[in-house]
Amino acid sequence: MIDKPDVDWLALAPTLAxxxxxxxxxxxxxxxxxxxxxxVSAVVVFAGFVVAAVFAGIVLDSSPEPTPLLEESMIRDxxxxxxxxxxxxxxxxxxxxxxxxxxxxxxxEYYALLAAAGAGMVFFVGxxxxxxxxxxxxxxxxxxxxxxxxxSDRETSLEAGLKYVIVGGFGSAVLLFGSALVYGATEExxxxxxAAAGAGxxxxxxxxxxxxxxxxxxxxxxxxxxMWTPDVYQGAPTSVTAFMSxxxxxxxxxxxxxxxxxxxxxxxxxxTIAVAVIACVSLAWGNLAALAQSDVKRLLAYSSISHAGFLxxxxxxxxxxxxxxxxxxxxxxxxxxxxxxxxxxxxxxxLGAPVKLDGLAGLGWERPLFGAALWLFxxxxxxxxLTGGFFGKLFVFSxxxxxxxxxxxxxxxxxxxLSLAYYLNVVRWMYMRTGSELRLAPAGGSPPREYALGxxxxxxxxxxxxxxxxxxxxxxxAGNAAASLPF
Amino acid sequence: MLATWLILxxxxxxxxxxxxxxxxxxxxxxxxLVALVEVGLWIVAVSRFDFDGEGLQHGTTxxxxxxxxxxxxxxxxxxxxxxxxxxxxxxAAAIGYALWVGRDRARGYHALMLFLTGAIVATFAxxxxxxxxxxxxxxxxxxYVLIGxxxxxxxxxxxxxxxxxxxxxxxxxLASVVAFGVTxxxxxxxxxxxxxxxxxxxxxxxxxxxxxxxxxxxxxxxLSYREAPVEVxxxxxxxxSKTAVYGFLVIVLAKFPEPVDDFTTLALVxxxxxxxxxxxxxxxxxxxxxxxxxxxxxxMGLITIGxxxxxxxxxxxxxLQSVAHALVSAxxxxxxxxxxxxxxxxxxxxxGGMARGRPVLASVLLVAGMIALAVPGSVTFAGExxxxxxxxxxxxxxxxxxxxxxxLAAMYVLRLISAVLHVKPGLAVRDEALDLxxxxxxxxxxxxxxxxxxxxxxxxxxxxxxxGDEPVQTLSEAAP
Numbered sequence: 001m002i003d004k005p006d007v008d009w010l011a012l013a014p015t016l017a018x019x020x021x022x023x024x025x026x027x028x029x030x031x032x033x034x035x036x037x038x039x040v041s042a043v044v045v046f047a048g049f050v051v052a053a054v055f056a057g058i059v060l061d062s063s064p065e066p067t068p069l070l071e072e073s074m075i076r077d078x079x080x081x082x083x084x085x086x087x088x089x090x091x092x093x094x095x096x097x098x099x100x101x102x103x104x105x106x107x108x109e110y111y112a113l114l115a116a117a118g119a120g121m122v123f124f125v126g127x128x129x130x131x132x133x134x135x136x137x138x139x140x141x142x143x144x145x146x147x148x149x150x151x152s153d154r155e156t157s158l159e160a161g162l163k164y165v166i167v168g169g170f171g172s173a174v175l176l177f178g179s180a181l182v183y184g185a186t187e188e189x190x191x192x193x194x195a196a197a198g199a200g201x202x203x204x205x206x207x208x209x210x211x212x213x214x215x216x217x218x219x220x221x222x223x224x225x226x227m228w229t230p231d232v233y234q235g236a237p238t239s240v241t242a243f244m245s246x247x248x249x250x251x252x253x254x255x256x257x258x259x260x261x262x263x264x265x266x267x268x269x270x271x272t273i274a275v276a277v278i279a280c281v282s283l284a285w286g287n288l289a290a291l292a293q294s295d296v297k298r299l300l301a302y303s304s305i306s307h308a309g310f311l312x313x314x315x316x317x318x319x320x321x322x323x324x325x326x327x328x329x330x331x332x333x334x335x336x337x338x339x340x341x342x343x344x345x346x347x348x349x350x351l352g353a354p355v356k357l358d359g360l361a362g363l364g365w366e367r368p369l370f371g372a373a374l375w376l377f378x379x380x381x382x383x384x385x386l387t388g389g390f391f392g393k394l395f396v397f398s399x400x401x402x403x404x405x406x407x408x409x410x411x412x413x414x415x416x417x418l419s420l421a422y423y424l425n426v427v428r429w430m431y432m433r434t435g436s437e438l439r440l441a442p443a444g445g446s447p448p449r450e451y452a453l454g455x456x457x458x459x460x461x462x463x464x465x466x467x468x469x470x471x472x473x474x475x476x477x478a479g480n481a482a483a484s485l486p487f
Numbered sequence: 488m489l490a491t492w493l494i495l496x497x498x499x500x501x502x503x504x505x506x507x508x509x510x511x512x513x514x515x516x517x518x519x520l521v522a523l524v525e526v527g528l529w530i531v532a533v534s535r536f537d538f539d540g541e542g543l544q545h546g547t548t549x550x551x552x553x554x555x556x557x558x559x560x561x562x563x564x565x566x567x568x569x570x571x572x573x574x575x576x577x578x579a580a581a582i583g584y585a586l587w588v589g590r591d592r593a594r595g596y597h598a599l600m601l602f603l604t605g606a607i608v609a610t611f612a613x614x615x616x617x618x619x620x621x622x623x624x625x626x627x628x629x630x631y632v633l634i635g636x637x638x639x640x641x642x643x644x645x646x647x648x649x650x651x652x653x654x655x656x657x658x659x660x661l662a663s664v665v666a667f668g669v670t671x672x673x674x675x676x677x678x679x680x681x682x683x684x685x686x687x688x689x690x691x692x693x694x695x696x697x698x699x700x701x702x703x704x705x706x707x708x709x710l711s712y713r714e715a716p717v718e719v720x721x722x723x724x725x726x727x728s729k730t731a732v733y734g735f736l737v738i739v740l741a742k743f744p745e746p747v748d749d750f751t752t753l754a755l756v757x758x759x760x761x762x763x764x765x766x767x768x769x770x771x772x773x774x775x776x777x778x779x780x781x782x783x784x785x786x787m788g789l790i791t792i793g794x795x796x797x798x799x800x801x802x803x804x805x806x807l808q809s810v811a812h813a814l815v816s817a818x819x820x821x822x823x824x825x826x827x828x829x830x831x832x833x834x835x836x837x838x839g840g841m842a843r844g845r846p847v848l849a850s851v852l853l854v855a856g857m858i859a860l861a862v863p864g865s866v867t868f869a870g871e872x873x874x875x876x877x878x879x880x881x882x883x884x885x886x887x888x889x890x891x892x893x894x895l896a897a898m899y900v901l902r903l904i905s906a907v908l909h910v911k912p913g914l915a916v917r918d919e920a921l922d923l924x925x926x927x928x929x930x931x932x933x934x935x936x937x938x939x940x941x942x943x944x945x946x947x948x949x950x951x952x953x954x955g956d957e958p959v960q961t962l963s964e965a966a967p
Binding site for chain 2: 391
């Protein structure tokens with residue numbers, strides 16, 4: 001008779017809710033008649049994300065002390081709860097964005113995979129052990145690979161899927177190899193046990209650490225591990241891009257923070273430098289390359305690379321204040337990112353073509369609300385006041401300054417200055433050029449009314465502005481979540 | 488609470504104007520109405536202000552981010568109340584002018600103007616470093632679009648240089664804000680002490696030097712002032728530049744006594760250079776806006792001399808001159824706008840002879856010009872005299888430069904007046920070009936009336952800017 005482990009079902013509820021939704025949606029794509037398949041699967045997955053968000057909120061609220069789960073393979077703490085909440089809410093908004101996308105087929109599969117990816121991420125952020133880490137990573141990655149390629153009638157979508165599989169697979173392999181080295185050095189898999197093993201400066205341990213950081217950096221899409229990002233973001237369906245830019249980054253960054261702080265506290269003088277270097281490279285590369293882009297999704301992809309840099313600065317600080325800053329910044333960042341891609345999705349539908357910068361001409365005047373929202377998101381990403389992006393950058397910079405990394409503050413400030421050029425360029429195209437000036441081919445007919453999409457954009461805008469006004473409560477939650485790590 | 492109301496009213500007005508689907512005239516009219524109510528509200532604020540009282544008045548404090556010591560703290564000192572006053576007056580005139588001219592896409596335009604009003608007033612009221620930064624940056628958003636959408640032919644280049652310059656300054660300031668706030672453990676200007684860190688000081692000083700602008704950070708000025716809609720140029724040179732004066736007063740001079748001491752000579756020399764250089768450029772400028780724009784550079788240099796002389800006379804003079812220049816510059820820009828509308832150009836070569844048959848335009852331009860060139864008895868003369876006296880305490884050389892600046896001001900203003908009103912009728916001046924219309928007069932006349940009123944009684948501002956009329960002591964005490 002095998003001992004049945006004690007299972008904390010509440011802590012697993014967000015994952016299970018999404019898994020359940022995924023299963024139901026997948027079954028629906030077989031059993032439900034064709035004409036209502038899209039509606040049913042969207043509603044089921046929407047409900048799944050909402051339920052997951054509720055459970056994540058409960059977990060967040062009821063886990064003052066970190067508790068190990070499932071034989072210490074996972075952990076229930078406020079960090080996991082907060083990350084799960086952000087991921088689930090992102091999922092809710094992405095379902096709204098996806099609802100307005102027109103695809104020929106595969107509705108059931110699309111939503112099922114979206115929920116599966118969400119479930120994987122929600123599982124991933126609770127990992128407390130190198131095996132669950134890898135399991136979660138592969139879980140959501142596999143779902144995302146297929147999601148990228150789901151519009152099989154578009155060549156770019158297939159290309160995106162293929163590129164993501166190859167590069168992502170490589171990243172996972174690196175991560176796995178690193179895990180093996182760490183296991184070899186410490187004979188432990190659990191994060192806190194690795195720290196407790198005290199392997200010191202064992203060369204395998206350090207090499208393993210480096211490979212784990214690199215593997216996670218692939219998912220964070222930090223330079224120089226970002227090569228897949230622009231192509232995949234551009235080619236994937238826009239709703240999937242929105243989900244990846246916000247949720248994948250959130251999950252990967254939270255876990256990077258967790259694994260570094262929990263498993264490698266003694267090596268912090270090594271990884272803070274490594275992460276700082278990756279952050280600087282991401283800032284430089286992301287911003288410089290974004291300057292040269294003409295495709296809006298590609299531009300936002302490079303912007304997300306540069307944001308990886310900003311967020312990694314917070315991790316490089318290596319303090320609880322840095323963790324707090326990271327977790328705070330993820331809230332407005334996710335909102336702005338999903339919101340921006342949602343507006344792009346709306347424009348894509350209107351034009352019936354990929355959105356280049358010149359495709360934005362006149363958007364601000366033709367669609368005042370979408371235009372104003374995209375303006376807001378661009379300003380927020382540039383760290384302007386009146387958006388939560390401002391406080392995100394401010395907290396990141398003050399954490400870095402507090403940790404003595406004043407040079408990271410300067411790099412961040414310079415990168416912000418550079419980033420204005422392309423963010424404001426988007427605004428310029430929206431408001432200072434008109435569609436007639438460029439003689440764009442009119443898509444014909446009155447514009448599609450997309451209430452779901454409008455709702456998604458509005459929600460993102462509310463969070464973006466709200467995280468500027470209501471700072472203290474979010475910061476409190478972020479601070480408590482960061483405090484659940486052993487800084 | 489009044490400070491908060493002064494900030495919120497235009498912001499709420501902006502939201503209403505932007506959202507309500509009003510026709511062009513109604514949207515502009517509503518915005519103008521809000522701007523006038525804002526002026527009324529400010530008058531109420533003045534009437535309830537105790538000019539002999541110490542410390543902050545009409546203030547509000549709300550916690551914002553407690554753990555970092557960030558709060559929403561607003562309120563007015565004497566000098567900031569006057570600066571906010573010229574802001575609301577100039578903004579009302581500018582919005583009225585835009586309504587008169589009939590800017591297209593009126594809802595967007597007027598909403599942005601009202602938003603700008605709120606942001607500028609918030610800058611003058613902010614008593615928390617972070618709130619100050621937020622308001623300072625928030626000004627940039629509407630200005631960027633106002634120039635970029637409604638500006639002249641080269642608006643794209645103008646917005647680009649404007650944004651690059653101001654953002655470079657702002658981000659330096661952000662780094663300084665972070666460093667100052669983290670080391671002081673609070674962002675409140677009321678609670679924080681002084682700092683002797685020269686790098687943090689420079690971050691602030693350069694940001695304000697760009698905004699003012701001061702030599703050699705004025706590269707954005709000519710294009711922006713020429714390409715902006717004329718009433719936006721009026722706001723830019725009239726009041727937006729004064730946020731730099733406020734920043735110098737409450738942050739640089741109050742919080743960094745030692746670095747200020749070390750950099751006084753450099754600041755004074757650069758300011759003196761700006762004064763002379765701006766005056767010479769204004770004298771050589773080929774167009775009306777060029778003259779007013781470069782004169783603005785010169786005047787900001789003059790004001791900075793008063794600030795960095797850092798004595799009672801200089802500071803009083805700097806505040807008085809800020810108020811006076813805001814009104815003068817706005818009046819001149821609006822008058823330039825009326826001339827440009829009639830002639831289709833601002834090139835001096837194509838203008839001339841407009842005094843004949845247009846008595847109202849001639850009289851108003853002459854009066855405004857006389858005040859601009861600081862004719863003795865005018866408020867600008869009072870301001871410049873105070874600054875000169877303050878500069879003399881720092882060294883007679885600075886006072887000599889100020890005197891030179893006053894002479895040069897007479898030269899460029901008289902050149903402008905004669906080029907527009909006198910000499911031969913220019914090619915662009917058609918006989919049927921009208922005199923000032925009642926609507927235009929109704930907008931410009933209040934500004935001129937304010938100037939004449941202050942000329943009669945400059946002490947209204949200069950003796951009430953700081954409690955007990957002891958600026959240096961007030962600023963030193965502002966940092967416990």
